[in-house]
Amino acid sequence: EAQVTQNPRYLITVTGKKLTVTCSQNMNHEYMSWYRQDPGLGLRQIYYSMNVEVTDKGDVPEGYKVSRKEKRNFPLILESPSPNQTSLYFCASSLGHSSSNEQFFGPGTRLTVL
Amino acid sequence: AQSVAQPEDQVNVAEGNPLTVKCTYSVSGNPYLFWYVQYPNRGLQFLLKYITGDNLVKGSYGFEAEFNKSQTSFHLKKPSALVSDSALYFCAVRDLRWGSASKIIFGSGTRLSIRP
Numbered sequence: 001e002a003q004v005t006q007n008p009r010y011l012i013t014v015t016g017k018k019l020t021v022t023c024s025q026n027m028n029h030e031y032m033s034w035y036r037q038d039p040g041l042g043l044r045q046i047y048y049s050m051n052v053e054v055t056d057k058g059d060v061p062e063g064y065k066v067s068r069k070e071k072r073n074f075p076l077i078l079e080s081p082s083p084n085q086t087s088l089y090f091c092a093s094s095l096g097h098s099s100s101n102e103q104f105f106g107p108g109t110r111l112t113v114l
Numbered sequence: 115a116q117s118v119a120q121p122e123d124q125v126n127v128a129e130g131n132p133l134t135v136k137c138t139y140s141v142s143g144n145p146y147l148f149w150y151v152q153y154p155n156r157g158l159q160f161l162l163k164y165i166t167g168d169n170l171v172k173g174s175y176g177f178e179a180e181f182n183k184s185q186t187s188f189h190l191k192k193p194s195a196l197v198s199d200s201a202l203y204f205c206a207v208r209d210l211r212w213g214s215a216s217k218i219i220f221g222s223g224t225r226l227s228i229r230p
Contacts, residue, residue, distance in 0.1 A: 043204065045217060058217060090157055102163055105157035
């Protein structure tokens with residue numbers, strides 16, 4: 001089944017404790033992206049990747065890192081999480097570089113930083 | 115800068131009535147426009163998109179949307195609402211200018227509630 005998977009689905013952590021949220025897609029998509037969803041703000045793009053070893057900042061990259069060493073994986077790293085990073089996070093992927101392609105979303109990761 | 119506005123936080127419609135969820139956008143170049151739906155505790159699912167051509171595009175679950183360049187709008191519509199259409203709907207835009215084509219901007223979302 002074609003899908004985007006994220007792990008973990010739920011995470012409660014404390015301020016300053018490094019964490020990684022994994023994202024993997026099995027559709028051979030070039031483009032991958034991370035978003036955070038907050039009430040009243042919709043989805044905001046954190047980072048995106050056009051292909052392996054190519055990443056770029058979205059609109060809210062502060063406090064986050066990403067890497068794209070393999071085509072299928074695009075982990076999101078929070079080196080020192082803070083409470084304002086409590087949010088619902090989504091990974092997404094799409095085929096090719098064309099802007100016309102729709103995205104496929106993972107199920108989401110709900111992160112709470114105490 | 116590109117932006118997307120969904121002016122209504124919530125839309126309430128009786129089952130069987132037509133529904134409209136509004137979206138307006140602002141981009142410097144030509145836009146690619148998308149609608150996504152989010153059901154509770156799920157990720158977003160693609161509904162439909164406008165790339166070029168016919169201004170009326172049809173998508174999944176009987177939804178359609180009309181691209182209006184002069185009004186910079188891309189409203190989502192359905193002739194007859196179902197209770198199962200109740201969900202959170204997001205409009206999104208990609209600007210075709212070089213260098214910004216990979217950024218995607220989402221609206222704040224509209225919660226659609228269909229009453230039986």
